[in-house]
Amino acid sequence: MLILQGTLRAAMTLPGRTDKKTGEVYPSRDVLQVETLDSRGLVAMSTITVPLLGDFPSKIGTVVNLPVRAWAPGATVNFMYENTVQTA
DSSP states (O other): OEEEEEEEEEEEEEOOEEOTTTOOEEOOEEEEEEEEEOTTSOEEEEEEEESOOTTGGGGTTSEEEEEEEEEOSTTOOEEEEOOOOOOO
């Protein structure tokens, strides 16, 4: 597991939608936008889907640590929220 550390810039629920071309229905989802710095020191924004917003809206503007998994479609490394709560 990796930890993505950065400044939380947004925490919101994106509305569901229907793709006009395919008719596929996408449900609403909770997302966070986290500002980090890349290897050159430039700002990078990562949008991470989370299971629940919880108390993240109250943390906007502060530094957060998110457990994530990395995945690379093509050449760009992206992050996915890693649920660390163990269920029975």
